[in-house]
Amino acid sequence: MTSQESEPLAELYEKTVCHDWAKVHKEGKTMFCLPKECITGHVEGQVLKMLVHMCKAQRVLEIGMFTGYGALSMAEALPEDGRLIACELEPYLKEFVQPIFDKSSHGKKITVKIGSALDTLKELAEAGDQFDLVFIDADKGNYINYYKFILDNNLLHMDGVICVDNCLFKGRVYLQDSKDDNGLALREFNEFVSKDPRVQQVMIPLRDGISIIRRLPPSQDSCTINRVTNDDVFRGLRGKPILDRLRLDGRVAYVTGAGQGIGRAFAHALGEAGAKVAVVDMDQGKAETVAQELTLKGIPSLGLTADISKPEDVEKMVEAIVCKWGGVHIACNNAGINMNSASEDTSLEEWDKTFSVNLRGTFMCCQAAGRVMLKQGYGKIINTASMASLIVPHPQKQLAYNTSKAGVVKLTQTLGTEWIDRGVRVNCISPGIVDTPLIHSECLRPLVQRWLSDIPAGRLAHVTDLQAAVVYLASDASDYMTGHNLVIEGGQSLW
Ligand SMILES: C[S@@+](CC[C@H](N)C(=O)[O-])C[C@H]1O[C@@H](n2cnc3c(N)ncnc32)[C@H](O)[C@@H]1O
Known part of the structure; x- marks a missing residue:
């Protein structure tokens, strides 16, 4: 039939x-x-x-x-x-x-x-x-x-x-x-x-x-006749052309904050590239919904609930993944929060809360996944930092967020240099302002106009603009890259 x-x-x-x-x-x-x-x-x-x-x-x-x-x-x-x-x-x-x-x-x-x-x-x-x-x-x-x-x-x-x-x-x-x-x-x-x-x-x-x-592919004879330099560049490293080197087949990945937005886009991208993906979010319903989306596309996936500001949740998350799939190759530490306040009014509570998720939480995830990866002798950690680690986005006031994300970059650089000789690469992605449904609310419209005038690309980022970067950093193609902050902001940090 x-x-x-x-x-x-x-x-x-x-x-x-x-x-x-x-x-x-x-x-x-x-x-x-x-x-x-x-x-x-x-x-x-x-x-x-x-x-x-x-x-x-x-x-x-x-x-x-x-x-x-x-x-x-x-x-x-x-x-x-x-x-x-x-x-x-x-x-x-x-x-x-x-x-x-x-x-x-x-x-x-x-x-x-x-x-x-x-x-x-x-x-x-x-x-x-x-x-x-x-x-x-x-x-x-x-x-x-x-x-x-x-x-x-x-x-x-x-x-x-x-x-x-x-x-x-x-x-x-x-x-x-x-x-x-x-x-x-x-x-x-x-x-x-x-x-x-x-x-x-x-x-x-x-x-x-x-x-x-x-x-x-060209035969040995045709290479000799044409006096070809028959090396890794000509044949492709390990015989793989460049696009194949971006594939993640057989790899185990997790993404925190994957219930929506950037994290969800990362989870889909890693899965589409061939990885098994644990979708981690504080919100169980959202984690399971995104895991279900991946399953529908034929991607092995697992929905997990974890609050990354809690050490026990982070430990349990990594344990559950190792228990199910035998290891962790790609750790995508993406969960983060942002609260706005003028610096003179920023409460210690706001500061601590922001840091406990954005920096302390990211560190705990890096450490828990890193321990597994160091034992394996292989791993790719990709943290989500922010353009706010480079510039001070304005006119909104977000001291704690900016400072915590600058910390994520330094955390990435330090781990990236400390662990590379044991096969673990640590990099981060710094997105610019991402277009989310929230941004289209009436009260934020003037702010969006202001941001747009600061962006050479003339538009906000879409979550899909960030997907290739996470696949690249998760793949062998980026093996010589570590401690890097990959900025994807339509040129905003340059103006
Ligand atoms: C077997 S039919 C093609 C069937 C078609 N592939 C299909 O899916 O139904 C062959 C077609 O090739 C065209 N044809 C024959 N000689 C051609 C030529 N020199 N250049 C372009 N088309 C030619 C014919 O007009 C005819 O429509």
Whole structure:
């Protein structure tokens, strides 16, 4: 059983098979009499959609669109800003398909290029375009030319895949005495690809056969011929390209203050990058809700309640994580509080409360997680400091907060240098002013206007602006970085 096709795809299929293709050809609307059997169809369409998912493709090229069934199937799997270029010879088909593309929310990802596909390929190569997935499904005699052009002109991305339709051509590729031009063209194509050292090919007997062809990393021979410096930069450290080095697969992380805002965004980011995540918050309901969000996305997670100003809570939090997952690799100490008062009026109670969470609490978390990490010989601690550690944000008055966050930076620098020789890196992130629902209240509006005039980027930070930084600091890619305060404030501290 294969998943159902979407409504627009079903409509496209119906419209294609019911259309009188012989008539439109007779009327001179198409150059060729197009057989309705050209259509990719349900199962192959879903296979293409699956391939787009599996390759995590962002940019797809289709050679031979016909009525766009394959194109729309693939577009459905692309991210919102993904793009698919569909090459088609027949102008009539663009008019035919556009109304259905317009009905689908994915149709806007598709750009149809009318003309000979080889001309379009040249145009794309000249523009420096590259694709993660190419689907070749046009005139069989030209498959080999499309394939060669794509590989010779770097139209396929480093980890890209080419999918080729009709590779078995009704079994004729295997008939010794076949005179069928298309069968012979496909046989020659299959043989060429199977001998091409640049790729790995697998043929799948689905419908008329599809070949999946993966671009391989450069071979030792090609490195020698091209006098390549075959080092970690060329191959990628431990054979991993840079984006793979940001992955956190198999790592155990926790985030405090993860029930909302920045902490929640950090928890999602670490989980999306591959880590198991303990979502820690004072508010049990919020911790569990965010943990549930991660579970829904397939991220192993655990909701924990802890008040990080209490030493026993901090100990219990780390113990619970170690007990469940056997260690802690990433400690994201994010929980913090902020109270406003003029310095001459700041009570000792306010000062102590702020420090007991922001600085003492962060220290206790660093120490508890650090002890586990030092034993493991590996760990990444990421504290949330603030732009207020660098500048004095104004006009609001927040002496205790500013001072406590400056303390978080010094705590980070000290631990970062003390523990790095035992494999534990400690860094902090200093966000600028973050856009939260609270900030949009009537009484805060004048304050927001004032802040905006102080921010070169012209807007407040979104929590998503901070997510890449936490993944970077949690990953091996930042191993040489320690004691650093990574400031993300749209340039506010520079004005
Ligand atoms: C097998 S159909 C494609 C089916 C389509 N991929 C789908 O998903 O339904 C082949 C298409 O390639 C187009 N075609 C043939 N030769 C071409 C060329 N030289 N350049 C661009 N398109 C071409 C034909 O007009 C036809 O629409």
